Amino acid sequence: xxxxxxxxxxxxxxxxxxxxxxxxxxxxxxxxxxxxxxxxxxxxxxxxxxxxxxxxxxxxxxxxxxxxxxxxxxxxxxxxxxxxxxxxxxxxxxxxxxxxxxxxxxxxxxxxxxxxxxxxxxxxxxxxxxxxxxxxxxxxxxxxxxxxxxxxxxxxxxxxxxxxxxxxxxxxxxxxxxxxxxxxxxxxxxxxxxxxxxxxxxxxxxxxxxxxxxxxxxxxxxxxxxxxxxxxxxxxxxxxxxxxxxxxxxxxxxxxxxxxxxxxxxxxxxxxxxxxxxxxxxxxxxxxxxxxxxxxxxxxxxxxxxxxxxxxxxxxxxxxxxxxxxxxxxxxxxxxxxxxxxxxxxxxxxxxxxxxxxxxxxxxxxxxxxxxxxxxxxxxxxxxxxxxxxxxxxxxxxxxxxxxxxxxxxxxxxxxxxxxxxxxxxxxxxxxxxxxxxxxxxxxxxxxxxxxxxxxxxxxxxxxxxxxxxxxxxxxxxxxxxxxxxxxxxxxxxxxxxxxxxxxxxxxxxxxxxxxxxxxxxxxxxxxxxxxxxxxxxxxxxxxxxxxxxxxxxxxxxxxxxxxxxxxxxxxxxxxxxxxxxxxxxxxxxxxxxxxx
Amino acid sequence: xxxxxxxxxxxxxxxxxxxxxxxxxxxxxxxxxxxxxxxxxxxxxxxxxxxxxxxxxxxxxxxxxxxxxxxxxxxxxxxxxxxxxxxxxxxxxxxxxxxxxxxxxxxxxxxxxxxxxxxxxxxxxxxxxxxxxxxxxxxxxxxxxxxxxxxxxxxxxxxxxxxxxxxxxxxxxxxxxxxxxxxxxxxxxxxxxxxxxxxxxxxxxxxxxxxxxxxxxxxxxxxxxxxxxxxxxxxxxxxxxxxxxxxxxxxxxxxxxxxxxxxxxxxxxxxxx
Numbered sequence: 010x011x012x013x014x015x016x017x018x019x020x021x022x023x024x025x026x027x028x029x030x031x032x033x034x035x036x037x038x039x040x041x042x043x044x045x046x047x048x049x050x051x052x053x054x055x056x057x058x059x060x061x062x063x064x065x066x067x068x069x070x071x072x073x074x075x076x077x078x079x080x081x082x083x084x085x086x087x088x089x090x091x092x093x094x095x096x097x098x099x100x101x102x103x104x105x106x107x108x109x110x111x112x113x114x115x116x117x118x119x120x121x122x123x124x125x126x127x128x129x130x131x132x133x134x135x136x137x138x139x140x141x142x143x144x145x146x147x148x149x150x151x152x153x154x155x156x157x158x159x160x161x162x163x164x165x166x167x168x169x170x171x172x173x174x175x176x177x178x179x180x181x182x183x184x185x186x187x188x189x190x191x192x193x194x195x196x197x198x199x200x201x202x203x204x205x206x207x208x209x210x211x212x213x214x215x216x217x218x219x220x221x222x223x224x225x226x227x228x229x230x231x232x233x234x235x236x237x238x239x240x241x242x243x244x245x246x247x248x249x250x251x252x253x254x255x256x257x258x259x260x261x262x263x264x265x266x267x268x269x270x271x272x273x274x275x276x277x278x279x280x281x282x283x284x285x286x287x288x289x290x291x292x293x294x295x296x297x298x299x300x301x302x303x304x305x306x307x308x309x310x311x312x313x314x315x316x317x318x319x320x321x322x323x324x325x326x327x328x329x330x331x332x333x334x335x336x337x338x339x340x341x342x343x344x345x346x347x348x349x350x351x352x353x354x355x356x357x358x359x360x361x362x363x364x365x366x367x368x369x370x371x372x373x374x375x376x377x378x379x380x381x382x383x384x385x386x387x388x389x390x391x392x393x394x395x396x397x398x399x400x401x402x403x404x405x406x407x408x409x410x411x412x413x414x415x416x417x418x419x420x421x422x423x424x425x426x427x428x429x430x431x432x433x434x435x436x437x438x439x440x441x442x443x444x445x446x447x448x449x450x451x452x453x454x455x456x457x458x459x460x461x462x463x464x465x466x467x468x469x470x471x472x473x474x475x476x477x478x479x480x481x482x483x484x485x486x487x488x489x490x491x492x493x494x495x496x497x498x499x500x501x502x503x504x505x506x507x508x509x510x511x512x513x514x515x516x517x518x519x520x521x522x523x524x525x526x527x528x529x530x531x532x533x534x535x536x537x538x539x540x541x542x543x544x545x546x547x548x549x550x551x552x553x554x555x556x557x558x559x560x561x562x563x564x565x566x567x568x569x570x571x572x573x574x575x576x577x578x579x580x581x582x583x584x585x586x587x588x589x590x591x592x593x594x595x596x597x598x599x600x601x602x603x604x605x606x
Numbered sequence: 607x608x609x610x611x612x613x614x615x616x617x618x619x620x621x622x623x624x625x626x627x628x629x630x631x632x633x634x635x636x637x638x639x640x641x642x643x644x645x646x647x648x649x650x651x652x653x654x655x656x657x658x659x660x661x662x663x664x665x666x667x668x669x670x671x672x673x674x675x676x677x678x679x680x681x682x683x684x685x686x687x688x689x690x691x692x693x694x695x696x697x698x699x700x701x702x703x704x705x706x707x708x709x710x711x712x713x714x715x716x717x718x719x720x721x722x723x724x725x726x727x728x729x730x731x732x733x734x735x736x737x738x739x740x741x742x743x744x745x746x747x748x749x750x751x752x753x754x755x756x757x758x759x760x761x762x763x764x765x766x767x768x769x770x771x772x773x774x775x776x777x778x779x780x781x782x783x784x785x786x787x788x789x790x791x792x793x794x795x796x797x798x799x800x801x802x803x804x805x806x807x808x809x810x811x812x813x814x815x816x817x818x819x820x821x822x823x824x825x826x827x828x829x830x831x832x833x834x835x836x837x838x839x840x841x842x843x844x845x846x847x848x849x850x851x852x853x854x855x856x857x858x859x860x861x862x863x864x865x866x867x868x869x870x871x872x873x874x875x876x877x878x879x
Contacts, residue, residue, distance in 0.1 A: 284839050304839070307640075307653065311843050377636050377653070444836065447825040448654060454826060455634050465735055466824045482723070 062112035064588060066269070068603045071260060073271040076585075076602065079296040081286040083279020085252045088236040089215040090168050090175040095594070098212050099300070100256055100277060102596035104151070104241035107214035108142055108161070109206065111592035113323055115393035115502035117206055118598070121145055121156070121216060121242065123192075126205075137201035137547045142209065144192040148265045150218050151246040158188045161209060163219035166226065173230040180213040203547050204503040211593045212500070216242070244270035244600035254279055264600065271603035284308065290580040291318040297604075298587060299580045300595055305445055306380020309578070318582045322381050325591025326392040326499025326507060327575040329383065331369065331453075331492055332529040333362055333568050338437075338489045345519045346482075346489050349530050353491070354432045360417030361434065362567035364410040365492075368456040371403050375573045378448050383573030390560040391574050392591070395549075396504050398557040401564050410460045419461070427461040436491035439467040439483075441474040446494060449572065464492075479522050486523040488530070496575050502592040504556045505544065511563045512540050529568055536562050609864030616858055620666035629657045631664045631828060640844045650846040652836065661828040662851055668823065669810050669830040670858065672743055676809035679748025681802050684755025685791075691756070692763025693786060703760070706753045714750055721746060722821050739823050747812045751805050758801055762794030796870040803866035807859035830855050 082096045089101035108122040117125045123143040126132020132141045148156040167173055169181040185197045186208075196208055208214060218240055225233035239247050242265070245258035256277040260270050278296070281289075286299040291312035302309065302320070309320050333356045334347060342348040355361050375385035387401035419427040419434060427434045438453070440446045447468060454464045467490060469483040474495070482489050499507040509515055513532045517525035536559055543555040563569055579595070581587050584605040588598040629647075635655035643650045649658040691702040722742060730738035766772060767790060775789050814831015816822035823829055830851045837848035 305653070308839055373636055377639065444839065447836075451632065451654060451826050452634060455632060466826050468825050470821070 062114045062116045063118055063598065063601065064586070066601045066603065067586075068268055068271050070268060071271060072273060073604050074273055076272040076275045076298075076604075077296045078275065078277045079281070079286050079289055079299040080277060080279045081281045081283050081300070083253045084256060084277070086236060087239045087247075087250060087256075088217075088233070089212070090164075090173070090177050090217065091231075091236065092176060092212075095301070096279070099594050099596045101239065102212070102215065102243075102594045103245050103256070103258055103275060103277070103599055104239040104243045104247060105215040105217065106242050107211055107216060108144070108209040109211075109214075110594075110597040111211050111502050111590055113325075113590040113592065115592060117210065119145075120598075121148060133205065137203055137205070138198050140196045140205045141189065142194045142196070144194065145265060146192055148242050149263050150220075150242055151240045151261060152218075152221075153263075154218065154220055156216075156218075156242055157191045158194045159191075160216050160219045161194045162186050162188050163223065163226075164214075164216045165208065167217065167222060167230075168213075170226055170230075172227045175230075177213040180207045184208060201545050201547060203543075203545070203549075203552060204501075204505050206503075207501070211597070245272075245275050248274070266600060269600045275599070287312055287580055290582060291315060291320075294318065294582060297582050297585050302578045302580055303382075303443070303445075304578075305378065306382050309382075309580075310380070312580075316583075318580050320381070321579045321581055321587065321589055322576045323579075323589045323591045324392060324574065324576040326390070326504070327496055327577075328386065328389060328391060328499075329379075329494065329496045329572045329575050330389065331365075331494045331570040331572065332488070333365060333570070334488055334491050334493075335530045335532075335568055338491060347487065347530065349516055349518060349532075355434055355436070356491070356568070358417060358419075359567070360413050361419070364413050364460060364462075365457075366567045366570050367404055367406050367410040367413070368460055368462070369453055369570050369572060370405040370456060371572055372405065374449050374452060378445050378452075379573050379575075381576075382578045383445075383575055386571050386574050387564065388560055389564050389569060389571050390504050390508060390556060392499070393502055395553050396556045396560075398560045398564075400557075400561050405456075407456055407459045414460060421461050424463075425461055426463050434462040436462065436464050437467055438464045438492040438494070439469060439474075439490040440494040441471040441485075442468045443471065449494065477524065484523065486517045486525075486528050488517070488528055494572070500592075508540065508543075508556055508559050511536055511559070513537050531563065531566065531568050533562060533566070607868070609861035610868070612857055613861040613865055616666065616854070616861070617670065620663050620670060623663035624660070624667075627660055627663060629660045631660045632656060632826060640840070640847070642844075642846050649850045650844075652833075652847050653840065653844070658833075658847065658850060661833060662830070662854055665828040665830050665833060665851070666854060668740070668827065669813065669855070672740065672747070672813045672829075673806040673809045673858075675740075675744040676747040676751065676812075677802050677805040679744060680751035680805050680809075681755055681798065682752075683748070684752035684801075685759050685798065687752065688756035688759025689763060689786060689791065692760040693767070693782070693790075699760070702756075706756050709750070710753045712750075718746055718816070718821065735824055736827065743813055743816060743822065747809045751808060755798060755801050755805075758797050759794055762797065763790055766790045766793055799866045799869050800863075803859075803862045806862050807855075810855060810859070 080096055080099070084096040084100035086092065086097050087101050087104070089098060089105050092098040092101055106120045109117045109119050109125060112118045119125050121144060123145045124130060126140050126142060128135055132143070144158060144161070150156055165181045165186040168175045168177045183199045187195045187197060189195050196205070198205070209216065221235045221240055222233060237250060237252070244261055244264045246261045248257040248259050250256050258275040260273050264270060283302050283304050287302050287304050287309060289295045290297070290299040292315055294317045313320055334353050335356065336347045336349055337351040337353050338347045340346070340351050342350050371385035375383050385403065387403035388398050390396050390398065414427055419429045422428045422433070438450060440450060450466045454466060457464050473481055473483050474485050476484055477486065478484060485493055485495055497510065510526045511531050512527060515525045515527040516530050516532070517523045517528050539555050539558055543552055546552040546555060564571065577589070577591055579589065586603050586605065588601045589595065590597050633656060638647070638651050638655040639653050641647060641651045647657050647659065649662065651657060687702055687706065691699040725742060726738065729742060732738065733741065772785060772789050775785060810830065813822055813829060814835060823832070825832065833851040834848055837844070837851070841848050
């Protein structure tokens with residue numbers, strides 16, 4: 010073992026891409042003893058110490074006045090387990106809390122849990138088969154009842170009860186929840202589970218009060234009055250709610266953390282559009298915070314220049330990317346287009362796919378269209394940083410694309426369009442109606458034109474494109490086009506669910522009503538195999554390496570072309586101190602928001 | 607007269623303009639983005655550095671063609687339906703007015719979505735994306751704007767056919783066709799022409815609504831409505847981008863309205879000279 014590799018490993022521990030345990034294991038394999046390895050870490054300053062993932066909360070007292078928040082999509086329901094879409098999840102989160110939430114650096118932050126389970130504190134079993142959560146003591150529901158392990162056990166029962174129809178049911182399959190005592194709960198998994206922090210964590214994990222929902226744990230779940238008048242444990246309690254319009258809340262005087270919450274009241278106003286929301290904060294300062302500003306950066310910068318507010322950019326795993334169809338959208342097999350029994354006549358040639366990747370000018374798209382809201386990326390899996398592949402490159406080179414196509418035998422024919430064996434390089438490129446996307450489409454179209462590829466642009470209104478309507482031919486999951494572009498969201502700090510988008514059993518087809526997540530319909534045996542391996546791999550370093558390999562396989566095939574990362578962009582007034590996270594709801598730590606005097 | 611000149615100028619400009627001003631409409635140049643008017647780009651550039659003059663000229667062809675063609679469809683259908691109803695009366699009239707009411711009560715947007723969903727692909731396959739969408743839009747916009755015209759014509763017919771000069775013509779033995787073509791129709795055209803001019807404007811705007819929903823022309827075809835739509839978010843720091851297409855729509859609609867007024871005066875047989 011050379012000094013260089015050792016330094017490299019220590020560097021990775023410091024950057025967070027290698028866990029301390031992983032380090033000790035590796036170094037031990039190389040002949041160093043474990044205590045020596047931890048010593049090494051302590052000496053170089055990579056020891057646990059103060060890994061502060063959440064900014065310090067400064068206010069010494071309450072009474073901070075009103076907090077006004079603007080959501081340009083209004084919420085309609087306040088039951089977190091029925092929430093479809095971020096707005097309802099966020100609004101519910103004002104009142105309800107999970108055992109733990111995800112901080113923006115991808116680490117867990119305890120909320121209703123007394124501590125985060127780990128092998129060291131006995132919370133995690135070394136075989137990956139169970140997690141024991143210790144609950145915080147002295148927490149009360151807004152109606153004065155005590156919060157206990159019964160509520161946690163009930164939440165799991167409620168969510169996975171098919172008669173309830175909860176949207177979070179997926180997080181509670183294949184596990185068993187046991188009450189150990191009034192303040193301890195154990196989650197037992199059927200299989201070794203490296204990613205154990207799904208149930209009771211973050212958006213899918215908010216705990217609901219058993220004493221109010223017990224009578225609605227069945228087909229009558231939608232009739233519960235608490236669906237619209239929530240009673241939670243959160244820092245703010247319910248005042249009034251007009252679905253599709255305004256939600257009002259006031260400070261919870263019995264909150265379980267000292268000096269919190271800071272604000273007396275919270276108002277969440279819904280409606281409008283992203284640009285006017287940005288104006289309402291940055292230009293006119295009518296509101297304190299505006300959510301999800303999908304606005305061209307040029308506009309945000311000019312609004313920011315007025316000096317009243319600032320734009321918050323939180324980097325997560327969302328990525329805007331192009332898919333090149335593996336199947337033929339123009340051939341019907343038993344009434345199904347883009348059927349997996351077909352092959353795309355042009356994209357089955359790797360040379361065409363490589364040329365397409367060379368024709369996407371990511372630097373310009375990032376610089377001139379998305380700005381701070383979209384750094385260019387060669388990778389599909391970008392965050393957390395330990396999963397980011399160093400092996401992929403991005404290049405924009407029309408001349409090389411031409412050269413590759415020439416060499417592969419695609420000759421220019423009528424109108425300068427390349428063709429080979431009767432197949433013309435003429436593609437339909439679809440995306441949703443959205444100004445930056447239409448700009449991107451035009452930039453790609455022009456570059457393709459210079460390489461003898463004709464692209465017909467198609468736009469579909471977003472509510473259709475992203476719907477799961479089985480009857481509509483224009484949804485992105487049907488993919489009845491040669492190419493398409495959209496953003497895929499990464500909702501957890503672990504890439505397992507994100508990377509299942511390319512496994513063969515997730516292929517979107519009529520058989521599964523186009524609900525499969527593999528929309529590009531790509532199949533690769535190696536990918537399937539290492540995905541299965543990663544599902545059961547408990548060593549975090551090896552697991553990260555498997556996900557990096559998956560990223561390299563799919564990106565290297567050029568069937569998908571990543572364009573830009575899409576961090577979460579929001580606006581707040583200069584004196585507001587929001588605590589945001591890319592891996593959890595906007596409201597995940599509303600208790601810690603405050604305003605500087 | 608002035609408005610006729612302005613309209614003529616606009617039509618000529620979009621017809622001949624692209625031959626004279628040969629800057630390509632889709633040349634992307636990031637070093638020249640969002641520039642104001644200059645000699646190189648007389649109307650400035652948009653956020654991709656594309657020349658706005660070239661885009662407005664090109665888009666004008668489409669917008670004007672859509673406007674006029676849709677207006678022609680609406681007027682033709684409206685006048686025929688209105689005239690038949692107005693002359694025939696009785697059951698035919700009642701049936702035709704039911705039809706008109708039916709069309710008026712149809713929700714326009716869902717139907718549009720349905721029609722485009724059903725026919726877009728097949729039509730695009732036959733005549734290409736640009737022409738296919740053009741035909742669809744013209745038929746749809748025209749097909750949904752004829753009802754007011756039909757009612758207008760019918761009402762005019764009802765009042766005119768009882769007028770003394772029509773009575774006189776009938777007494778002189780004029781046939782029904784001659785009554786309609788020579789005496790009643792010309793006299794009823796005044797309001798129709800005004801309605802027609804409003805229809806052109808409505809058609810131009812309807813086209814931009816469709817583009818807005820992603821159902822109109824492909825996004826790289828710069829119709830005036832699409833230019834305005836793209837420009838709206840940049841209004842406060844790149845006003846030229848929205849002003850010029852907006853001005854083009856404004857001038858077109860205004861001059862067409864004035865021309866309509868003038869035509870009505872010219873056609874009005876009862877006008878005292």
